[in-house]
Amino acid sequence: MLKLYALPQSPYCAKVRAALRYKGVPYEEVEPHGGSYQTTEFQSVVPAGSVPALEENHWLLHDSQAILEYLEECYPDPPLWSPERRQRAVQRSIVHFHDTKLEPKVRELVSLVKQPDSAAKEQDVGLIRDSLFDRLYRLEKLLIAASDKRPNALCAVDWTLPPTIHMAEDILAYLNSSLKISDQMRSWLDRQREIPLVTDEIDCVRGAIAQWLRNEMAMSYQA
Numbered sequence: 001m002l003k004l005y006a007l008p009q010s011p012y013c014a015k016v017r018a019a020l021r022y023k024g025v026p027y028e029e030v031e032p033h034g035g036s037y038q039t040t041e042f043q044s045v046v047p048a049g050s051v052p053a054l055e056e057n058h059w060l061l062h063d064s065q066a067i068l069e070y071l072e073e074c075y076p077d078p079p080l081w082s083p084e085r086r087q088r089a090v091q092r093s094i095v096h097f098h099d100t101k102l103e104p105k106v107r108e109l110v111s112l113v114k115q116p117d118s119a120a121k122e123q124d125v126g127l128i129r130d131s132l133f134d135r136l137y138r139l140e141k142l143l144i145a146a147s148d149k150r151p152n153a154l155c156a157v158d159w160t161l162p163p164t165i166h167m168a169e170d171i172l173a174y175l176n177s178s179l180k181i182s183d184q185m186r187s188w189l190d191r192q193r194e195i196p197l198v199t200d201e202i203d204c205v206r207g208a209i210a211q212w213l214r215n216e217m218a219m220s221y222q223a
């Protein structure tokens with residue numbers, strides 16, 4: 001059986017977990033050794049040292065996008081992308097935008113949570129919030145071109161973006177800020193929430209982030 005090394009708070013892991021579930025591929029999910037990708041035990045198994053990573057008969061593959069493409073080749077049905085070539089290309093470009101532009105920006109917020117309050121921190125939160133708004137605005141335009149016309153069909157875009165966007169909202173709220181989301185993007189997100197597979201991944205990431213934020217808050221009171 002396939003083994004997925006994953007952490008519940010990682011949107012990249014959510015992306016792969018949802019693809020496995022969508023395709024109905026049996027898998028076992030495990031956390032990296034010691035619950036962290038920074039341990040030498042984990043890095044001796046997964047040289048890239050990141051999650052998600054997929055293990056199949058002692059063969060290892062890291063990187064969420066590489067894993068999706070591998071799964072697509074091994075289990076083509078149901079497909080992760082539109083059957084229409086251009087639409088498929090746009091869908092892939094959106095997921096790439098998520099992986100390289102959206103999620104890394106949200107990660108910058110994660111590091112701010114640990115910093116003590118200061119005017120500089122407040123300014124950084126504002127800059128990241130504005131940059132996220134700008135990136136979501138660009139995504140909104142791309143989503144129009146990517147929407148799948150097949151009834152009830154999902155594509156990887158549907159489950160990749162929502163966990164990350166909700167995670168950004170939750171962390172910004174913790175940092176006493178908020179993410180401006182257009183009506184169009186909000187209604188797209190609401191539609192995604194009606195899909196149980198997507199809701200599960202949103203809840204998984206949000207639950208883990210909420211727990212982490214509670215711990216951070218408890219530690220900041222102790223300090």
Ligand SMILES: N[C@@H](CCC(=O)N[C@@H](CS)C(=O)NCC(=O)O)C(=O)O
Nearest residue numbers: 010012037049050051052063064065
């Ligand atoms: N491009 C990678 C990024 C994965 C990633 O950054 N995962 C984080 C957890 S959310 C991680 O493992 N970071 C540790 C590292 O990259 O060293 C992917 O798509 O899988």
